[in-house]
Amino acid sequence: xxxxxxxxxxxxxxxxxxSQTNNKEASYRTNLKELNMKVYEKDSTAxxxxxYEYGNSxxxxxxxxxxxxxxxxxxxxxxxxxxNATVTxxxxxxxxxxxxxxxxxxxxxxxxxxxxxxxxxxKENIFKERYNENYTLVKFxxxxxxxxxxxxxxxxxxxxxxxxxxxxEFQGDIPKLYSEYNTSIPANWTYNIKLVGAxxxxxxxxxxxxxCLSVSGGGHSDCAISKYVMKDxxxxxxxxxxxxxxxxLSRIDYELMTFKxxxxxxxxxxxxxxxVDKELKTDPNxxxxxxxxxxxxxxxxKTIIDEQDELKKANAIYKYVQEEYTWNEEYKIFKDVxxxxxxxxxxxxxxxxxxxxxNLLKSCKINVxxxxxxxxxxxxxxxxxxxxxxxxxxxxxxxxxxxxxxxDATDKFLSFGQIPFKxxxxxxxxxxxxxxxxxxxxKPEKSSAVQYKATLSLNKTGNIxxxxxxxxxxYYALKHKKSFKNEENYLKNLEDNNPNIxxxxxxxxxxxxxxxxxxxxxxxxxxxxxxxxxxxxxxFIKLFKENPFxxxxxxxxxxxxxxxxxxxxxxxxxxxxxxxxxxxxDLNIALPNNTGQFIxxxxxxxxxxxxxxxxxIKESLFPSEYYPYLKAFFNKIIESQNNSxxxxxxx
Numbered sequence: 001x002x003x004x005x006x007x008x009x010x011x012x013x014x015x016x017x018x019s020q021t022n023n024k025e026a027s028y029r030t031n032l033k034e035l036n037m038k039v040y041e042k043d044s045t046a047x048x049x050x051x052y053e054y055g056n057s058x059x060x061x062x063x064x065x066x067x068x069x070x071x072x073x074x075x076x077x078x079x080x081x082x083x084n085a086t087v088t089x090x091x092x093x094x095x096x097x098x099x100x101x102x103x104x105x106x107x108x109x110x111x112x113x114x115x116x117x118x119x120x121x122x123k124e125n126i127f128k129e130r131y132n133e134n135y136t137l138v139k140f141x142x143x144x145x146x147x148x149x150x151x152x153x154x155x156x157x158x159x160x161x162x163x164x165x166x167x168x169e170f171q172g173d174i175p176k177l178y179s180e181y182n183t184s185i186p187a188n189w190t191y192n193i194k195l196v197g198a199x200x201x202x203x204x205x206x207x208x209x210x211x212c213l214s215v216s217g218g219g220h221s222d223c224a225i226s227k228y229v230m231k232d233x234x235x236x237x238x239x240x241x242x243x244x245x246x247x248x249l250s251r252i253d254y255e256l257m258t259f260k261x262x263x264x265x266x267x268x269x270x271x272x273x274x275x276v277d278k279e280l281k282t283d284p285n286x287x288x289x290x291x292x293x294x295x296x297x298x299x300x301x302k303t304i305i306d307e308q309d310e311l312k313k314a315n316a317i318y319k320y321v322q323e324e325y326t327w328n329e330e331y332k333i334f335k336d337v338x339x340x341x342x343x344x345x346x347x348x349x350x351x352x353x354x355x356x357x358x359n360l361l362k363s364c365k366i367n368v369x370x371x372x373x374x375x376x377x378x379x380x381x382x383x384x385x386x387x388x389x390x391x392x393x394x395x396x397x398x399x400x401x402x403x404x405x406x407x408d409a410t411d412k413f414l415s416f417g418q419i420p421f422k423x424x425x426x427x428x429x430x431x432x433x434x435x436x437x438x439x440x441x442x443k444p445e446k447s448s449a450v451q452y453k454a455t456l457s458l459n460k461t462g463n464i465x466x467x468x469x470x471x472x473x474x475y476y477a478l479k480h481k482k483s484f485k486n487e488e489n490y491l492k493n494l495e496d497n498n499p500n501i502x503x504x505x506x507x508x509x510x511x512x513x514x515x516x517x518x519x520x521x522x523x524x525x526x527x528x529x530x531x532x533x534x535x536x537x538x539x540f541i542k543l544f545k546e547n548p549f550x551x552x553x554x555x556x557x558x559x560x561x562x563x564x565x566x567x568x569x570x571x572x573x574x575x576x577x578x579x580x581x582x583x584x585x586d587l588n589i590a591l592p593n594n595t596g597q598f599i600x601x602x603x604x605x606x607x608x609x610x611x612x613x614x615x616x617i618k619e620s621l622f623p624s625e626y627y628p629y630l631k632a633f634f635n636k637i638i639e640s641q642n643n644s645x646x647x648x649x650x651x
Contacts, residue, residue, distance in 0.1 A: 026052050026178040028071050030150040035111045037075055038148070043175050046235065048081030050074050050176035051150070057166050058184035059213055059223075060158075068166045071154040074174075078147050084174060085142040085151055090135050092164060099159045101138050106153035110146045119144035121153070162189055163269060165254035168228070171197060172249075176233040181252065183228075186213040186221040190258045192270070192384060197250030198555035198624065203229035219262035228252060234555075240548040241558050243425060244379040248556035255387070273429075273437055276386045281433040285337035285351065290370060290433070292339050294359045299343070305364070311400050314366050315416050318407055321357045327410035333372070333394045350410055351394045357409045358396045367399040371406070373428030373442060376561070380426060383439060395419055397430060397440070406442070413481045415515035418444075421475055424561035426621070443620060447563040448474035452541055456525060458574040458648065462534070464525035466572075468541065470518070475562055477517040484508060484517070500526050500540040536646040538570050538584065538602075538611050547638050549631040558622040558630060566615040573608045574648055580604055582647035584611065589636055591629055595619045598633060600640055609646065 030051075040046045052073040060067050074084050087106075091099040106121035126140045142151040157166070168181035180203075185191065195201070205227045212223035236249055257270040271279075281287040296305060300320060307313040325342060330349040339356050342348035348356075354370070361368045372391040374381045381390035396407045405417040414420065423442065430440045449472070456466035472480050484490050495503055502524040509518035528535045543566050549558075574580075587600040595618050602611040615637060622630060 026180070028052055028054065028073055028152060028154075030073060030109050030152065032111075032116075034075060034150050035109060035116065035148065037077070039077065040075075040175060042232065043235065046081075046175050047078050048074055048076050048084040048174045050172070050174060050179070053176065053179045054182075055166075055168055055180070056182040059162070059186055061213065064162075064213075066159040066162055066165065068157040068159070069154070070157070071152070073150065073152045076145055076147065076149045076151065081174070082145060085145045085149075087140055087142075087153060089138040089155065089157075090131070091138060091157075092135060092159070092161065094134065097160045098136070099157060099161070102156045102158065104138075104140065104153070104155045106140060106142050106151070108142045108144050108149050108151050110144070110149040112146075117144075162259075163256040165189075165191060165256065167251055167253045169249060169251040170228075170230040171199060171233050171236050171251065173235055173237075175235045177231065179230045179233060181228045183226045184209070184212065184223045185226075186223050188213070188221050188260050188262070189256060190260075192255040192257055194253045194255070194382075194384075195251075196246075196253060197248055199230055199233060199250040201228055202231045203227055215262055217262075221262075234553075237551060239551055239554065241560050242556060243376040243559050246379040255382075255385070257385075270385045273386050276388065277431070277433055277437050280431065283334070285334050286355075286370075286431075287433060289337050289339050289351070289355045290358060292359060294339070294356075294363050296360060296363045299360065300364075310366060313364055314361060314398055314400055314405075317360050317364065317366075318357065318409060318416050321353065321360065321409040322412055322414070325353050325356065325409070327353060331392050333392060334388070353410050354394050354396050354408060357407060361396070361398055369397050370431045371395045371397050371428045371440065371442075372431060373423055374425055375422040376425045376559075377422065378425075381429070383427075391429070393423055395423065395428070413478055415474075415478075418474065418478065418515070421478070421561055424620070426559075444474065444562045446474065447565045447616070447618075448472075448476050449565040449567070450476050450543065451567040452543075452569065453567075454523070454541070454570045456523075456570070456572040458534070458572060458578060460575050460577060462529075462650075464527060464536070464572075465523065466525075467520060467522055469520040472517040472519075473515070476564075477515060480517040480519075497545075498541055500537065502526065532650040533581065534578075534648045534650070536572075536648070537642075538644055538646055539568070539613075539641040541568070542641055543568060543613075543615070544634065544638060544641065547631065547634040549627065549634055551627075554627040555624050557624055558627060560617060560620050560622075562620050564615075564617040566613070568611075568613040570611045571608060572646070576607060578607075578648045578650055580609060580646065581649050582645060583609060584640070584644040584646070587636065587640065589633065591618075591633055592626065595622070595626070596630075596633060598637055600644075613640070 034051055040049045050072065054071040055068060057066060057068040076082060076085060089101055091101060093099065104126055108119045110117045121140060121143055126138065129137050131137045142153065145151065170179045207225045209223045209225050211220045214220040230250065233250065236245060238245060255270065259267045300317065304313060304316045304320065307316060324346065326347045328347045328349060332349045333351045336349060337351040337355065339352060339359065342352040342356055358368050358370055373393050373395065374391050375393050378392045381387065398405045398407055406419050408414060408419045408423065411420055426442060427439050428442045429437050431437045451471040452468065454466060454468045456464055458464050491506060504522045506521040525536065525540060583602045583604065584600065587598065589598045590596065597616050599614045602609060
């Protein structure tokens with residue numbers, strides 16, 4: 001599906017004024033109205049509110065550092081919002097230079113007995129600490145905060161790194177009334193400017209300032225002056241079925257493309273994929289490892305080597321790597337990659353294990369290529385130009401009998417052709433270091449399914465007993481295989497989640513060659529009765545505990561990762577001494593454009609009742625416009641689970 005939350009603003013391509021804004025209502029100074037505010041009307045759940053924030057980035061005329069001035073004004077509505085009074089600033093450094101922070105000014109304003117109390121931050125309460133080799137943290141906490149306080153703070157950042165032009169986050173975890181960012185960029189530097197997120201800019205203006213930057217000898221440059229404003233920005237709230245919030249937070253990012261010196265020299269910072277492919281080909285952690293020769297006779301059994309069926313051979317090689325080598329929990333896909341060390345130590349990082357798999361398959365004449373991707377939590381890699389740091393995972397694509405399989409041997413519970421759920425992040429980069437790399441879709445070919453069949457019997461004495469069989473495929477099977485590692489906890493959770501039944505004779509079919517998770521057990525149903533009537537909730541096993549969608553509005557896509565199908569079949573035989581007084585109503589509900597369906601039906605025949613629920617989610621990724629439909633769709637499912645009833649009367 002097309003992503004409408006991301007578009008590119010190319011610097012200097014348009015100088016039109018898209019909209020104007022009146023800035024009179026936005027101010028860094030606080031007032032009595034703000035101090036008296038008790039709740040934010042547009043979001044009564046907000047614990048704090050950004051009243052005003054302002055940024056201004058420009059190049060210093062004297063030493064050509066990037067200067068960024070920032071100002072913030074925040075209302076602390078209650079104690080739960082106090083963490084917004086602690087500020088952390090990340091300062092970047094490399095081996096030669098570092099960013100600096102100056103002019104930190106912070107003040108707390110509170111109403112005390114009708115009077116405004118002002119408390120300023122002292123320099124002694126500003127702290128520095130080394131975070132890692134590339135970042136130092138500067139921290140401070142606003143003093144004397146109270147419920148209802150308004151805090152203001154400002155500072156100036158000085159950076160020698162023009163390739164790291166400061167972006168701006170319009171959206172955060174608390175709502176904002178007003179957010180403004182101003183930039184001045186000399187024509188020497190050309191950036192890709194990317195606006196991310198669903199929120200629209202209230203103001204987006206550009207202009208040219210002549211001769212804004214000059215150097216000795218008469219060289220000078222014009223500057224692009226831009227102003228970006230957003231108003232009434234809702235808090236970003238995480239919910240189920242989403243990837244990294246970095247894909248959706250409303251913000252502006254900058255990526256340096258080229259620098260043009262006053263002497264006419266040009267430096268290109270953004271590479272092409274053709275150039276990256278050439279670099280990866282000779283990279284010691286990728287290319288050289290991919291071309292490392294492997295003695296298959298030293299690693300694989302003669303049975304595997306002599307196997308003539310290509311798919312069976314690939315399966316056997318995959319199982320060998322999966323079972324013999326252990327992932328050390330390190331990603332490091334471009335660092336410390338060594339097939340030789342992996343074979344020696346039996347343990348290694350993501351790339352080492354999957355490159356060994358690649359090389360063994362290739363040595364056995366199977367068509368394979370590595371695939372770079374970014375995990376769901378890491379965010380989507382940009383497609384506009386190569387950014388190798390966007391990727392944090394490597395898998396293998398094998399093509400056998402004109403069918404492609406994505407493989408990852410780092411997880412011992414995965415089946416052939418299955419990759420971890422964390423890798424289902426829409427697309428990846430297939431590396432063909434001879435013919436050129438390309439983007440491919442990362443999407444399971446088939447739906448993952450959950451199937452339940454309950455066969456029950458109501459006898460003359462009023463006991464309801466029977467059996468339950470279940471089957472889970474693909475990603476549902478993977479999840480339960482991992483859960484079943486601790487069988488005792490698994491059974492306890494099964495009983496806790498199904499309080500209306502007593503479970504005995506639990507059994508899981510274990511078959512290493514079978515990718516599904518098969519389960520069966522005997523049950524005794526514990527029902528309510530009133531007089532001669534027996535009340536049965538047919539969903540004594542719940543497919544869903546609750547509706548995963550609770551937000552009033554969701555501005556980012558719903559990403560399930562894979563398509564899903566659920567079946568719930570119940571058959572109950574009852575003695576001739578009973579009649580059915582009531583059964584659930586039939587339902588047939590569909591999502592727009594036939595992207596999902598919920599069917600619920602029941603029939604009575606020959607002293608038995610048959611019931612079927614079928615739920616199908618036919619897309620793995622839905623745009624945010626589908627959110628109200630999905631929310632209503634799941635509401636109906638939950639309502640049917642919780643409120644359906646079968647009433648039998650003893651005659």
